Amino acid sequence: MPQRRSVHTAPRPPVIGVTACIRTVDGSRTHTVGEKYIRGVTDGLGGLPLLIPALGDDLDIGAVVATLDGLLVTGSLSNVEPHHYDGPSAAAGTLHDPARDATVLPLILAALTAGVPLLAICRGHQELNVALGGSLHQRLHELPGRIDHRAPDSPDLDIQYGLAHPVTLTEGGLFQQLNGGDTRLQVNSLHWQGIDRLADGVEVEAVADDGTVEAVRVTRTESFAVSVQWHPEFKVRENPFSLALFGAFGDAARAYGTRRRAR
Numbered sequence: 001m002p003q004r005r006s007v008h009t010a011p012r013p014p015v016i017g018v019t020a021c022i023r024t025v026d027g028s029r030t031h032t033v034g035e036k037y038i039r040g041v042t043d044g045l046g047g048l049p050l051l052i053p054a055l056g057d058d059l060d061i062g063a064v065v066a067t068l069d070g071l072l073v074t075g076s077l078s079n080v081e082p083h084h085y086d087g088p089s090a091a092a093g094t095l096h097d098p099a100r101d102a103t104v105l106p107l108i109l110a111a112l113t114a115g116v117p118l119l120a121i122c123r124g125h126q127e128l129n130v131a132l133g134g135s136l137h138q139r140l141h142e143l144p145g146r147i148d149h150r151a152p153d154s155p156d157l158d159i160q161y162g163l164a165h166p167v168t169l170t171e172g173g174l175f176q177q178l179n180g181g182d183t184r185l186q187v188n189s190l191h192w193q194g195i196d197r198l199a200d201g202v203e204v205e206a207v208a209d210d211g212t213v214e215a216v217r218v219t220r221t222e223s224f225a226v227s228v229q230w231h232p233e234f235k236v237r238e239n240p241f242s243l244a245l246f247g248a249f250g251d252a253a254r255a256y257g258t259r260r261r262a263r
């Protein structure tokens with residue numbers, strides 16, 4: 001008797017696009033993603049990470065979006081070039097990544113238009129605001145009344161990404177729900193820039209005590225689409241809120257993927 005081939009019934013992991021940066025590594029132009037973002041996808045939601053190269057106009061954004069069940073917009077040391085939000089020129093020596101800007105800003109819009117669930121982190125939070133028409137402060141710590149949101153000066157990652165300050169979650173918002181009803185949450189903080197003019201079509205989900213917008217939810221889509229100024233991907237399984245956030249993103253990506261494949 002011929003053996004029956006076993007049917008593969010394990011649930012498919014959602015395919016999560018992970019945005020890359022351009023860096024020079026050993027003299028070569030290289031598309032990079034920090035491992036903690038990849039681990040955020042694998043360990044935080046059981047997804048399959050798919051690197052999205054920063055190819056700008058040479059990337060078929062429509063084809064990318066059609067492949068994804070979710071989009072993780074990563075953080076990065078580089079800043080969005082200020083011409084994208086009509087901001088003043090950046091200080092000399094500021095690290096930019098024009099190829100990433102040219103890829104990620106249109107990608108965010110295309111993902112939101114298609115209803116692809118999205119989680120944007122740190123630079124990603126800033127990019128989401130810029131993509132939707134908002135603007136950025138370039139040096140929060142130089143503004144009166146703001147705390148210093150920059151990373152602690154330590155080579156130890158547990159110190160750099162350690163909890164730094166509280167945020168207040170919007171009463172009745174998604175984040176309060178994910179935080180078990182509590183409106184206070186401690187977050188890490190590793191950024192110079194922050195949201196200045198809030199884009200249309202987003203609602204604030206979290207704010208620092210100095211008024212810095214720390215998280216938003218996009219209201220022009222029915223899909224899960226949120227951004228955070230902090231880094232929930234760092235040791236994602238060790239922080240209950242981070243796990244809840246990645247879990248909600250994963251649930252949305254699975255549901256979207258099921259609908260996408262049924263089309």
Ligand SMILES: N[C@@H](CCC(=O)NCCCC(=O)O)C(=O)O
Nearest residue numbers: 075076077078122123191192193
């Ligand atoms: N350049 C922006 C964004 C900060 C940011 O995303 N930092 C990430 C650091 C590296 C990482 O953890 O991926 C700013 O300084 O505001």
